[in-house]
């Protein structure tokens with residue numbers, strides 16, 4: 001008798017799980033007729049279908065669904081919510097925390113790959129884009145619909161669904177804003193499975209939350225975005241230096257920081273400083289002619305570095321060149337084991353010369369646990385700074401420089417030495433000061449105060465809106481804003 005009770009106690013939870021999986025499966029069977037399909041944990045080839053981007057985070061969703069319409073997305077959300085499953089959308093699947101798969105075991109992941117419709121209104125030049133479109137789809141289709149473009153990052157495999165709802169920072173953002181700043185209207189499936197539109201005039205609170213924190217609020221099925229004429233001629237420049245001694249590196253960094261913190265610097269200038277195991281480079285795109293570029297005298301500004309410039313007359317060629325970027329070659333296409341962190345500086349909080357020296361001394365001396373690591377310092381500012389912090393859920397409007405630090409293990413799990421290297425670096429560059437900021441698009445699953453770091457002063461309003469539109473916390477990953485009333489999960 002006692003033995004039997006013990007066995008029951010062990011078996012019961014998984015039996016309950018299996019029973020609710022059955023309820024979910026039969027619900028899916030009812031709604032995913034047509035071409036829509038689904039797969040469940042335990043099905044043949046499930047791991048291959050799951051296709052985790054960060055192999056270091058072994059997430060297994062309870063089920064994956066592949067809807068073909070907004071109505072099917074809504075039906076799947078209802079199946080999941082009725083049976084108590086958390087839900088996340090998956091667009092390009094490039095979340096650093098595998099959040100498009102739920103970020104933790106047992107979610108329903110809704111893969112939007114069939115939602116790639118596109119149209120252009122050539123009177124307003126606003127485009128309608130299905131939220132399963134990848135950035136490569138967006139670039140191509142805008143270009144072929146009248147030579148148009150919009151701001152977004154440079155990795156072609158990233159999805160519009162995750163990118164246009166979290167921020168979306170790219171080479172043209174200083175001129176035209178982040179991706180979220182291009183979004184004029186969205187169609188969204190809510191937790192109660194209703195399909196609504198949101199804009200500055202409809203469901204404004206929801207729209208505000210979608211522009212920076214959507215994954216906790218609903219599933220965007222369609223974006224309506226403003227566009228720009230594709231940029232004309234551009235110069236792609238690089239100033240590089242072999243890694244020599246920390247003093248020379250610190251000197252180059254200081255000259256770059258002085259360059260980008262000049263408030264008079266044109267918004268047509270994009271710039272990134274990259275530090276790798278064996279080299280360091282300042283590179284970016286200048287959106288202008290070779291003559292304009294030459295008149296900026298960059299080589300005088302970066303003494304000790306070797307300059308190189310390529311001229312592009314066509315937008316698709318330039319975007320293709322970005323995709324061949326060295327760092328994307330290391331980090332983009334294929335799934336790997338990696339860990340990344342981010343932080344930022346405003347013009348008021350820039351690193352002092354002493355801190356910069358300390359940073360390069362540390363990099364020269366510390367055990368990094370791998371040769372496959374990099375630091376990207378991205379120059380931001382410009383248009384993004386024009387927008388008030390409380391205008392969208394995306395909060396980091398005052399940032400001048402973003403740092404993304406990244407470490408990869410091609411052979412297996414990321415080691416503690418690799419993580420310690422990044423933690424130590426971040427401690428130095430932020431002087432251990434609080435509040436720490438982080439870019440919500442560069443998910444750091446180990447960060448304890450993530451919602452504060454991602455959304456800063458906008459977090460309280462996000463928590464209020466959460467209470468209104470998703471009181472049962474259907475849409476969640478391990479770091480999404482939870483309702484003000486409830487304990488965080």
Ligand SMILES: Cc1cc2nc3c(=O)[nH]c(=O)nc-3n(C[C@H](O)[C@H](O)[C@H](O)COP(=O)(O)OP(=O)(O)OC[C@H]3O[C@@H](n4cnc5c(N)ncnc54)[C@H](O)[C@@H]3O)c2cc1C
Pocket residue numbers: 088089090091092093094095096098099100101112131152153154155157158159160161162163165166167168169170214215218219220221328331332333441442477
């Ligand atoms: C190689 C690489 C380069 C990158 N470069 C840049 C860059 O230059 N600039 C930049 O800003 N960011 C960059 N990122 C970060 C990128 O913007 C984020 O990882 C983004 O969230 C990925 O979106 P996704 O759709 O591909 O990912 P997914 O894993 O599919 O989704 C990520 C998150 O967004 C949610 N989501 C996805 N679709 C929707 C939707 N339709 N509605 C609501 N929520 C949704 C998911 O539920 C999940 O929580 C880069 C990432 C990688 C891997």
Ligand SMILES: *[C@@H]1O[C@H](CO)[C@@H](O)[C@H](O)[C@H]1NC(C)=O
Pocket residue numbers: 122146
């Ligand atoms: C707008 O689209 C219509 C229909 O495709 C086309 O006839 C017209 O030339 C386009 N106008 C512009 C300005 O591209």
Ligand SMILES: *[C@@H]1O[C@H](CO)[C@@H](O)[C@H](O)[C@H]1NC(C)=O
Pocket residue numbers: 295296297
């Ligand atoms: C660039 O250098 C030239 C000649 O050295 C000088 O005349 C010009 O003023 C400089 N321009 C800038 C923007 O520094």
Ligand SMILES: *[C@@H]1O[C@H](CO)[C@@H](O)[C@H](O)[C@H]1NC(C)=O
Pocket residue numbers: 388390391
């Ligand atoms: C943002 O803050 C300003 C100043 O406090 C206020 O006037 C404005 O209404 C706020 N905007 C939003 C969208 O909350």
Ligand SMILES: *[C@@H]1O[C@H](CO)[C@@H](O)[C@H](O)[C@H]1NC(C)=O
Pocket residue numbers: 190192194468469470
């Ligand atoms: C669904 O939720 C939204 C947001 O809370 C609400 O406005 C709407 O009335 C709800 N719809 C139904 C059918 O309950």
